[in-house]
Amino acid sequence: MKRVSYKETWVDKLYIPAVLKGLIVTLKHLIRPHKNITIQYPEYKWKPYSHYRGAHRLNKDEQGRIKCVACEMCASACPAHCITIVPAPAPWEDRERYPIKFEINMLRCIYCGFCEEACPEESIELTEVYDFAGNSRRELIWDKEKLLEMYDLTVNEYYKGKPGTFSYSKEKKEK
Amino acid sequence: MVDLIIELVIIILKIGIVIGAVMMGVAYMTLAERRLSGFIQDRLGPNRAGPQGLLQPFADGIKLFFKEDFIPDSAEKLLFFIAPGMIFVPALCVIAVIPFGDSLNIFGREIQLRIADVNIGILYIFAIASLGVYGIVLGGWSANNKYTLFGSLRSVAQMISYELALGLSVMGVLMITGSLRLTEVVEVQRSYFFGFIPHWNIFLQPVAFIIFITAAFAETNRLPFDLVEAEQELVGGYHTEYNSMKWGLYFLSEYANVITASAVITTLFFGGWHLPWIEKIPMPQILLELLQIGSFVLKTAFFSIFFIWVRWTFPRFKYNQLMSLGWKVFLPIAILNVLVTGLFYAIFS
Ligand code: SF4
Numbered sequence: 001m002k003r004v005s006y007k008e009t010w011v012d013k014l015y016i017p018a019v020l021k022g023l024i025v026t027l028k029h030l031i032r033p034h035k036n037i038t039i040q041y042p043e044y045k046w047k048p049y050s051h052y053r054g055a056h057r058l059n060k061d062e063q064g065r066i067k068c069v070a071c072e073m074c075a076s077a078c079p080a081h082c083i084t085i086v087p088a089p090a091p092w093e094d095r096e097r098y099p100i101k102f103e104i105n106m107l108r109c110i111y112c113g114f115c116e117e118a119c120p121e122e123s124i125e126l127t128e129v130y131d132f133a134g135n136s137r138r139e140l141i142w143d144k145e146k147l148l149e150m151y152d153l154t155v156n157e158y159y160k161g162k163p164g165t166f167s168y169s170k171e172k173k174e175k
Numbered sequence: 176m177v178d179l180i181i182e183l184v185i186i187i188l189k190i191g192i193v194i195g196a197v198m199m200g201v202a203y204m205t206l207a208e209r210r211l212s213g214f215i216q217d218r219l220g221p222n223r224a225g226p227q228g229l230l231q232p233f234a235d236g237i238k239l240f241f242k243e244d245f246i247p248d249s250a251e252k253l254l255f256f257i258a259p260g261m262i263f264v265p266a267l268c269v270i271a272v273i274p275f276g277d278s279l280n281i282f283g284r285e286i287q288l289r290i291a292d293v294n295i296g297i298l299y300i301f302a303i304a305s306l307g308v309y310g311i312v313l314g315g316w317s318a319n320n321k322y323t324l325f326g327s328l329r330s331v332a333q334m335i336s337y338e339l340a341l342g343l344s345v346m347g348v349l350m351i352t353g354s355l356r357l358t359e360v361v362e363v364q365r366s367y368f369f370g371f372i373p374h375w376n377i378f379l380q381p382v383a384f385i386i387f388i389t390a391a392f393a394e395t396n397r398l399p400f401d402l403v404e405a406e407q408e409l410v411g412g413y414h415t416e417y418n419s420m421k422w423g424l425y426f427l428s429e430y431a432n433v434i435t436a437s438a439v440i441t442t443l444f445f446g447g448w449h450l451p452w453i454e455k456i457p458m459p460q461i462l463l464e465l466l467q468i469g470s471f472v473l474k475t476a477f478f479s480i481f482f483i484w485v486r487w488t489f490p491r492f493k494y495n496q497l498m499s500l501g502w503k504v505f506l507p508i509a510i511l512n513v514l515v516t517g518l519f520y521a522i523f524s
């Protein structure tokens with residue numbers, strides 16, 4: 001093995017050049033802050049990539065009805081057991097059952113996306129929405145109405161801009 | 176009698192203005208520290224309270240005042256209570272002898288722009304500044320906690336070691352000036368070399384300057400010498416057990432110390448309030464005076480920011496490195512500096 005050794009010269013032993021070099025490195029960052037790293041969150045929002053797994057939604061069909069047929073495939077696929085479905089006979093011709101109650105506990109969910117994969121009707125889907133919060137645990141158990149509402153919110157893009165970037169979105173805050 | 180009262184009012188006004196200015200400086204140092212560290216680390220720092228975060232110091236102050244004031248059960252109550260004051264008072268006292276301008280002429284009255292023109296100014300600074308260590312030692316000891324005790328023990332050893340280098344490095348400056356009076360130290364620096372380079376001590380005593388500023392980092396317990404409060408080893412160092420405004424006082428006195436150290440560096444090595452070149456342009460006396468005060472403030476601010484800049488650049492020394500640097504490097508160099516200065520002085524004058 002070849003050993004490489006560096007002989008300290010007397011200039012190195014003074015330490016002052018090294019100290020100045022260090023100061024210049026930090027000075028460069030100081031006068032040219034790389035602002036893109038910090039996102040000023042509520043005003044600017046990050047647009048996730050298309051494979052991002054965020055909050056759920058329940059899709060609607062062309063007639064605006066819920067797509068779900070209450071087969072409970074998602075509930076049995078869910079590793080966190082956070083989907084509760086109460087089926088009922090459907091009032092429509094084209095299917096037998098539909099859910100009268102559909103709840104997802106957003107606090108227990110691990111956002112694995114298995115429900116989306118299991119669903120035969122492409123009814124349940126994970127959206128890109130990541131900034132939701134609630135004042136109580138009860139508030140974060142999303143029911144059918146909330147999940148259908150999420151469909152209306154996210155059917156067009158929810159965050160603006162190109163995936164992986166962030167853009168100004170003040171009006172999104174008001175929603 | 177009337178004269179005496181006017182004198183008294185002027186002095187009290189001067190004290191009020193200087194202390195007020197230092198306190199404002201301290202408040203905004205805390206903000207500058209946080210924002211500049213943010214920029215250096217490619218973050219933004221606190222920028223939400225007021226425009227660009229300018230109200231952040233007041234938000235912090237209000238928060239600290241309203242926090243629960245908790246004293247540990249095993250603490251030595253009296254000492255625990257007065258220790259923060261014992262560090263805060265000396266930190267402010269040092270500024271009293273520093274001249275921040277020449278003299279103002281208002282209504283035919285000469286107002287000296289310094290609180291006290293003590294003829295042993297530099298000795299006074301060292302004497303008072305080293306009193307600050309009692310606040311740290313007593314605060315750490317009275318809290319009855321092993322980490323705080325470690326912090327304060329380190330602080331004592333560090334202060335004593337670096338005070339030697341600090342004191343000896345100033346000797347060179349004193350030999351050139353021939354006076355301990357800070358007014359005269361500034362006065363001597365007001366001439367020019369070759370008619371255009373300001374006669375500042377930095378050009379005559381660069382070695383002393385480097386030793387002085389490094390020792391000042393150690394004396395104010397700032398990184399890279401902040402072993403006193405090394406978070407990674409000692410929780411919070413000597414003020415681990417402190418909270419609310421008592422902790423706030425420690426925090427403020429650290430910044431007050433930085434500002435006074437910067438003011439001393441400015442006075443000793445960078446001509447104090449001397450404003451080179453511009454002072455030769457004819458202008459009304461009062462404008463020149465104000466500009467000179469401005470130049471003093473600017474220089475002090477630069478060094479205060481330099482303290483922050485250094486803190487976010489260098490890692491902390493190990494304790495043995497700190498000690499060997501102080502005793503084996505700075506002390507001999509400082510003594511050598513004194514000898515060389517004396518030799519030059521003997522030959523050239
Ligand atoms: S994302 Fe995973 S954890 Fe969440 S509801 Fe779907 S299957 Fe369950």
Ligand code: SF4
Pocket residue numbers: 067068069070071072073074075085118119120121122123124
């Ligand atoms: S969401 Fe899909 S998988 Fe779940 S019950 Fe409805 S149709 Fe079945």
